[in-house]
Amino acid sequence: MRVTNLPQAFKRALPILEKIQAAGFEAYFVGGSVRDTILNLPIHDVDIATSAYPAEIKELFAKTVDTGIEHGTVMVIDHGIGYEITTFRTESTYQDFRRPDKVEFVRSLKEDLKRRDLTINALALRPDGEVIDLFDGLADLESKTIRAVGQARERFHEDALRMMRTVRFASQLDFEIEAQTLAAIKENAALLAKIALERINVEWVKLMLGKNPKAGLADFMATGLFAYCPQFKEHQAQLESLLTIENLHLDNEAEVWTLLAACFGYRPEQGGQLVHAWKGSNELKAQVTKALRTLEAMKAGDLSPKLQYLTGSEMLAVACRVARLLGLADYSSMAVLLAYEGLPIHSRAELAVNGKDLITLLNLKPGPILGQLLDQIEEAVLNRQVKNDKLALLEYGRSQLEE
Incomplete structure (x- = not known):
């Protein structure tokens, strides 16, 4: 060729x-x-x-x-x-x-x-x-076949990560793993425990973000590789339930871990711990925690302006997509994101007053009281109790100090 x-x-x-x-x-x-x-x-x-x-x-x-x-x-x-x-x-x-x-x-x-x-x-x-x-x-x-070069057992004994790469390619390319290669993975799955978790993490995320993640996931489960991954063995049934999701396609790493944590029934803090257990970054840990907190609010029917503000558009979108995949809530991504865009502010930097204004015009000193007053002003603007206008915010701040 x-x-x-x-x-x-x-x-x-x-x-x-x-x-x-x-x-x-x-x-x-x-x-x-x-x-x-x-x-x-x-x-x-x-x-x-x-x-x-x-x-x-x-x-x-x-x-x-x-x-x-x-x-x-x-x-x-x-x-x-x-x-x-x-x-x-x-x-x-x-x-x-x-x-x-x-x-x-x-x-x-x-x-x-x-x-x-x-x-x-x-x-x-x-x-x-x-x-x-x-x-x-x-x-x-x-x-569309995935086959080991030569003897599959030898290739996997040379580098046990190759077993994860094999199931990852089943997802990424939407190919089928040849029977002897698949059998060799099942026979040697325990060798995955010898591999650095950071390397396994990379392959796992690529698998979940692949063209046909259910194909890779089915092989991952059938071969027993899942049993040598943090917190997966005790959640075998939940992992297998992912195979029943129609149109299982994920867009980013935060969606992968948010979906898993939600599937496992984890609270937001537990989702962050799952990311940590898999050697994920602190940024990813914070993202997944935010998305899970939003999912909880969706289920409770209490997606407040403040929570939308703290979550941000990116993680709101993640939460909506995961909710839709798991059938946890009937939330439209478009409606949620439009509600977010309609918030009076999207960061503290958008407030019409800042700490320097409060120090100068309200005779405050730097310290805890200043920080608390900024928090109160920020929340009042988000809840539309006061307009994001400098004079209005200074008057609101003065009233809070008098109280």
Whole structure:
């Protein structure tokens, strides 16, 4: 097979490959970017594999960075763009199911490709567009099949995260996992406990944001991988209930965790704890907590202006989408967002007075009383008790101080 129209990202990188080849070495585009090009999907990272050793690459190019030189990877900087170039390599045993005990550089493309995880990822692309397919990856792309390269058990023992990647691709590409590969995941699911949670998190979120998350989720459950993820084993029934949701499509990471926490019956604080348990960021933890607090208010029929204000439009939209997916509340995203847009203010910065005004015009001093008065003014404006006008707010503030 030959790709007749290379993506622009490949075209920009062609001088890199051509320079390596001119020096007498082999060089190819490899991995996911090749797969996605064949599938007419947008490509992200451009990975290059070569028979040149790292030291030889560094001699060829003026600007390089040793991003992973112990594993054969050197980044070449060309016109402000970084390209990771990795030497063909083989790997020894994997005692911890994560990292090879030893990496050996080789000159053989076949030796390099046969250590990759899946046939659809073991494709190489020449600069002229010819696809090199040594493990029937093209046939698997055609049949929408996910299959391990060689013996699935060996690939998963080399890096147990590959099991999560496999079920993630079932969702992301809407492909079916081949029976022996699926059986090998089920047999070796416990090895997932050896993998850093941050790496599992990335694959899990990609699975839930995929083209067909129910396909990936069904395999995730059937193979038992879920049992080695924080707080999932005790919520097996709730996780399986996600498979009954029609049109299960999620837009962002906050939706993923808000949906899970709501499905588990968690309160807002517990949802934040779930994100924390999965090594999520503090920002994501705060977002999910806000969205869950809004969901609770929706169920109680008490979505107050103040709560809308504190939640913000982005997390209000998340809460509405999750509520709709779970059938928890009959709230229209459009109606909620229009109500939010109709609030008198959307941040304290929009108040017609600030702390300096209160200090100067009401003879206040910096301290707790000033902060409390600003809180009272902010809430009064939100509840439309007073107009967001400077004179009106100063008069309201004066009355609150007198009380």
